[in-house]
Amino acid sequence: MPRLTVVVPAYNESAVLTTFHERLSSVLDQLPLTCDVLYVDDGSRDDTWAIMQSLAVADPRVGTLKLSRNFGKEAALTAGLDHVDADAAVVIDADLQDPPEVIPQLVEQWQAGYDVVYATRSGRAGETGLKRFTAAAFYRTMEALSEVAVPRDTGDFRLLSRRALNALSQLRERQRFMKGLFAWIGYRQTAVKYMRDPRLAGKTKWNYWRLTQFAIEGITSFSSAPLKLATWTGSAASVLAFLFGLKVLLKALWRGDPVPGYPSLMVVILFLGGIQLLALGVIGEYLGRNYNETKQRPLYFIEEEHLPTARTPIHTEATPRR
Structure with a gap:
């Protein structure tokens, strides 16, 4: 039976992590696949890591990675994908703005032959008009300037096949704009529409200053x-x-x-x-x-690594061997 790994990068998400896992588990239980979950703690300052550990104790499908400090979401996401040895991986945030209930639709398109199935937002509930306007302006600016076709209104929520994961693992640049990298590797890609929900709990880590820096990162990474x-x-x-x-x-x-x-x-x-x-x-x-x-600095360092019991550790260039 094919195996699917769900990669969940998290930073200070203790308020929502337990609820997220309950909803994710309900979805995975219904999939005709062997599934596991890999949580990546990006140097959180709250109880995120302790909650991840408790989830791993209660659910043998759960693995955890703890980075040595906060390297940023792009590095945390890279660390999680580097440790996937399944047939496919789903990337999703823990704040429940991206509903786990969409994952079966992603899997369906993957089984239809697509290597990258990205979830495109048809609406953004719970966000201000200014936030929706700036997000739309960013994606359309990227579309106009980028040398690679980056899908509109699409975040990191997507499914990647084994072939796509192998290709992505070869891209080791330090300035990482993952949405662009996902598009750059090519292969067969398709979209699944969904309605983005409001954040369930906690506060967003993306203020307008960080979003501006992120936009500059994306434009300069994929356009001259x-x-x-x-x-x-x-x-x-x-x-x-x-x-x-x-x-x-x-x-x-x-x-x-x-x-x-x-x-x-x-x-x-x-x-x-x-x-x-x-x-x-x-x-x-x-x-x-x-x-x-x-x-040529490593993208991240791992402080602790606890993979699901059915898996063996995967050592990468930035993973300390034990």
Whole structure:
């Protein structure tokens, strides 16, 4: 019988983790597959790890990974996927905004021959209008700028076949935008529509500052458009400055008008200076990512590892051997 592993990265999710596992277990019990669950604690500061351990004691299908510190969701997700040796894996968050009851639909499409089955949100309940607007703007900007077709309104909630997991494991870049990586590997992909629920309990870890950084990460990881934009903006500014200077010169020659003084000079200097700083900032973003890649640091370190009893440990480049 095919085996399915559900990977659940979590950071400070003690308020919802038990309820999540109850709903997930009900779904897995109905699947015609051998199923297990791998919880990844991304350096939580609450009782998340203790609850994971209690779930593992009560349910032999549960395995747990504890990272040595908070490496971020992308690294925690990578750690979980690195430890999957099943025929397929489902990625889902623990906050119950992505309902586990959608998993059978993902499995159905996988069994129909698809390697990546991603869950696309048809609605986002419990979120403000501003949050929905910025999310829609981000996905459409990525669609316009990215060299890879990243699906609209789609998070990390999806199913990956064994072939897709093997391909993804070869992508070891440090600046990770998982939604882009899922799309970049290719293979047969399809969508399943679902309604996203409000967060059941606890607080979101994604404020607008972190979301902005995440958007910059995604755009710079899968598009060189900002660099091209800086080039074209600089070129346009140079043309405008040249035309303005030519206009001033012609007025002085033909009409004898005095050359505009301090105000005009300051406008030109500030305009060109702003364009230059913007271009340097864009270049700095790409240069910083290259710098991080050249250091070749591991993506994560594991402090504790407890896999389901039916499985044997999988040692990766970032997993300490015992």
